[in-house]
Amino acid sequence: MTPEELYLILSRYAQSQGFQLNKDKEMVLEILAGLLENERRYGHRSCPCRLASGVREEDRDIICPCVYSRQDIAEYGSCFCGLYVSGAWNEDQIEKVSIPERRPPRKVALQ
Amino acid sequence: MSPTQKRIKVFTLSTCIHCKKAKAYLSECQVPYESVDVDLMKGKERESIIAEVSRYNPRLTFPTILIGEEVIVGFNEEKVKKALDQ
Numbered sequence: 001m002t003p004e005e006l007y008l009i010l011s012r013y014a015q016s017q018g019f020q021l022n023k024d025k026e027m028v029l030e031i032l033a034g035l036l037e038n039e040r041r042y043g044h045r046s047c048p049c050r051l052a053s054g055v056r057e058e059d060r061d062i063i064c065p066c067v068y069s070r071q072d073i074a075e076y077g078s079c080f081c082g083l084y085v086s087g088a089w090n091e092d093q094i095e096k097v098s099i100p101e102r103r104p105p106r107k108v109a110l111q
Numbered sequence: 112m113s114p115t116q117k118r119i120k121v122f123t124l125s126t127c128i129h130c131k132k133a134k135a136y137l138s139e140c141q142v143p144y145e146s147v148d149v150d151l152m153k154g155k156e157r158e159s160i161i162a163e164v165s166r167y168n169p170r171l172t173f174p175t176i177l178i179g180e181e182v183i184v185g186f187n188e189e190k191v192k193k194a195l196d197q
Contacts (some may be wrong), residue, residue: 027128030128030131032139034127035126037124048124048128049124049129049130050127050175051124051149051171081128081129082128084113099186101172105169105170
């Protein structure tokens with residue numbers, strides 16, 4: 001699958017969930033290339049902005065869309081990576097901040 | 112911006128967009144820097160780098176940017192610019 005193909009699938013997914021893909025398509029395609037690289041590397045699409053263990057069970061919470069994304073979109077308008085955002089975020093109606101990591105440190109892969 | 116004499120080291124993930132943006136910005140500022148893609152490391156080398164990043168940033172998030180004595184977590188252009196200018 002190419003990033004462009006994944007873009008089309010995830011645009012529809014985002015819409016169905018009430019959020020959107022970041023309007024910066026160039027950035028989104030880079031993020032999707034990272035997701036596909038992780039899938040090739042580990043067999044699952046773990047968040048490209050977080051250190052994965054490569055073990056599915058340990059990475060479960062950061063398989064995209066990560067379990068933290070909804071809360072981050074609700075609170076900051078964007079997920080940790082900047083892939084999924086709210087309509088207000090895309091329309092520049094809210095301040096764009098760097099999203100703090102919500103994942104507990106103990107979950108970060110050490111292997 | 113005048114080139115800084117400070118040592119700059121960036122801990123990154125090869126797949127991370129914010130890490131790529133951080134490195135692109137440092138290159139744009141024409142400052143020399145060292146960077147390590149932690150996700151590409153394996154075994155003892157990986158353990159040792161993770162221990163090093165954790166000392167600077169216990170949450171082990173990326174990019175973790177060292178500019179002299181300053182640690183910047185995540186890519187924030189303003190913070191990086193300020194640290195380079197100081």
